[in-house]
Amino acid sequence: MNNVLNQIGIENYIFLAVILFSIGVFGVLYRRNAIIVFMSIEIMLNAVNLLLVAFSKMYNGATFANAPTSTIGIDAQIFVFFIMVVAAAEVSVGLAIIVMMYRNTHSVDINFLNRLKN
Amino acid sequence: MTPFLIIFCVLAAITLSTAFLTVFSRNPIHSAIYLVICFFSIAGHYLLLNSQFLAVVHIIVYSGAIMILFLFTIMLMNLNKENEVHKPRVTRLAAVILFCSTCLILIAIFVNSKPIMGEYDATGEDFQSINKLGNVLLNEYMVPFEFASILLLVAMIGTVLLSKKEKIEK
Numbered sequence: 001m002n003n004v005l006n007q008i009g010i011e012n013y014i015f016l017a018v019i020l021f022s023i024g025v026f027g028v029l030y031r032r033n034a035i036i037v038f039m040s041i042e043i044m045l046n047a048v049n050l051l052l053v054a055f056s057k058m059y060n061g062a063t064f065a066n067a068p069t070s071t072i073g074i075d076a077q078i079f080v081f082f083i084m085v086v087a088a089a090e091v092s093v094g095l096a097i098i099v100m101m102y103r104n105t106h107s108v109d110i111n112f113l114n115r116l117k118n
Numbered sequence: 119m120t121p122f123l124i125i126f127c128v129l130a131a132i133t134l135s136t137a138f139l140t141v142f143s144r145n146p147i148h149s150a151i152y153l154v155i156c157f158f159s160i161a162g163h164y165l166l167l168n169s170q171f172l173a174v175v176h177i178i179v180y181s182g183a184i185m186i187l188f189l190f191t192i193m194l195m196n197l198n199k200e201n202e203v204h205k206p207r208v209t210r211l212a213a214v215i216l217f218c219s220t221c222l223i224l225i226a227i228f229v230n231s232k233p234i235m236g237e238y239d240a241t242g243e244d245f246q247s248i249n250k251l252g253n254v255l256l257n258e259y260m261v262p263f264e265f266a267s268i269l270l271l272v273a274m275i276g277t278v279l280l281s282k283k284e285k286i287e288k
Contacts, residue, residue, distance in 0.1 A: 027141035029213035089273035096280035
């Protein structure tokens with residue numbers, strides 16, 4: 001069985017994840033719309049997930065030769081699973097907060113959150 | 119150029135361009151649609167890495183649940199107008215500079231680091247099917263699994279409490 005990483009290379013996945021993460025950071029800093037900021041956070045989480053899956057694919061073959069009962073390649077995939085759970089919970093609560101904020105201020109501009117001080 | 123590399127390049131181009139369009143489009147509905155395409159291409163990456171379970175879960179959770187939630191919120195608040203005020207020019211310039219420097223520094227680090235393994239072993243051992251993942255998830259990760267369910271329950275209660283209309287007591 002041919003490992004797909006032999007043909008693509010882990011470096012390409014690292015670069016893709018780095019650029020995707022930077023786009024997420026950029027979106028958080030650039031936009032004022034709270035919903036777009038949330039979407040950028042999702043992009044960042046997805047970059048990390050992609051890197052975890054790529055590394056699990058990379059390391060599983062190496063560890064299996066030494067310790068056949070090791071679950072080290074599966075662990076990363078389960079981390080991705082838990083990250084998805086946390087992302088779902090985070091988005092639901094965050095969107096509820098945005099809806100509440102919109103009800104009070106009739107805007108989703110994050111600069112209006114300054115009013116939380118008073 | 120092997121076929122896998124070509125598929126990877128196409129998927130990566132779709133992912134990056136739609137992620138950029140998500141950040142840059144003026145209309146929030148368009149950003150949400152672009153983000154759905156971005157998530158589908160990431161699921162394509164998972165399939166390329168042969169983790170079928172994660173690909174399916176990713177499509178169901180992200181494109182199915184989270185993005186529907188986003189779209190409903192956008193439509194509920196009637197936000198599909200394009201009248202957003204931009205941030206001050208200094209802040210935007212700082213954002214662009216920070217984006218470029220983050221990319222440059224991280225990529226430079228990874229380019230200059232030594233490769234850990236020259237060849238990637240392929241044992242042919244199945245380690246990412248639902249069978250294996252389920253075994254590990256319900257044996258070694260039993261407690262975190264239960265905590266995840268508690269987290270989802272708490273998030274659900276919190277969402278309902280937050281979005282409930284407050285009674286005016288004045």
